[in-house]
Amino acid sequence: MPLVRISMRAGRPAATVKAIGDAVHRALVEAASAPADGKFLVITEHTPEELIHPPAYLGVAKTDGVVIIQVTMNAGRTIEVKKALYARMADLLADAGVKREDIVISLLEIPKENWSWGGGEMTYVK
């Protein structure tokens, strides 16, 4: 926990892609009590034809630097924790060179029994 999918335009240097993944994970740990050793990221880099975004959404400009983050995590975080998570993720991603306006985050919440983290075991419910 959690499982993170990150989608972005291809072309960033490998070090930047790594920094983006690190920032997303660190924000989850610092702001949403995710376990430090639970860093599972699936990153996909796309052609312009595959990653479509508007020039702006709700008045917030979007550039080709858009980073779309979808986190599958245990249900139950409060609204305050989620707000802190978004803010921390934006701060750390800005340090990694992503424009704050370009950061799109969504959360998929699932119950604890919906995970198996290895060995065919239901990890969190025995």
Add this chain to the structure above:
Amino acid sequence: MPLVRISMRAGRPAATVKAIGDAVHRALVEAASAPADGKFLVITEHTPEELIHPPAYLGVAKTDGVVIIQVTMNAGRTIEVKKALYARMADLLADAGVKREDIVISLLEIPKENWSWGGGEMTYVK
């Protein structure tokens, strides 16, 4: 809102891929009140080994033209709205050259506080 993932076999012309994305977004706007400027699509094109489908499911034939659409959206649409969304998406995708039988749609519904659309803000809940 929403965030759409579209998975299909590689090989379509770029113009067709674009038309497919446009059709999916337009159906969301027309049938499910999605915002016109909220067009965020992650499209992945796959080898035959990566996109597996049966020859038919529930009696509906499937070809290699299968298009799998997964929409993450705010919770709360009624069954009637969802029915209208599927029908409209099929109509518009048929115009884009996709066989109606090949269109697979699933919806992931999340609460409004589970989105940040830029700037590290909780977009829909203040």
Add this chain to the structure above:
Amino acid sequence: MPLVRISMRAGRPAATVKAIGDAVHRALVEAASAPADGKFLVITEHTPEELIHPPAYLGVAKTDGVVIIQVTMNAGRTIEVKKALYARMADLLADAGVKREDIVISLLEIPKENWSWGGGEMTYVK
């Protein structure tokens, strides 16, 4: 039903990738009453920079052979069914050459009205 996303490091032979997909689907059929003809898999193979995992999580070692499986399925399976699903998936994936420790599974449950399996119809609710 269901729709399965499988993410793994690139480099396995095509026959092994096929065996992994087959194992995941067969476990869903045998342990979770998924329909035998409902085999829809989206498989993505990644560079090391794109599929990030820790050396271990919760004391369970992880190798570069990690296979991350995310299943979107109808809501309502019991905890016992989910446990049986994880165990069966691990058994069958082990037969396909995946280390049991490397198998990560998560379930996204959605209501029946959130699917259209072709033709623009709401498949399970009329």
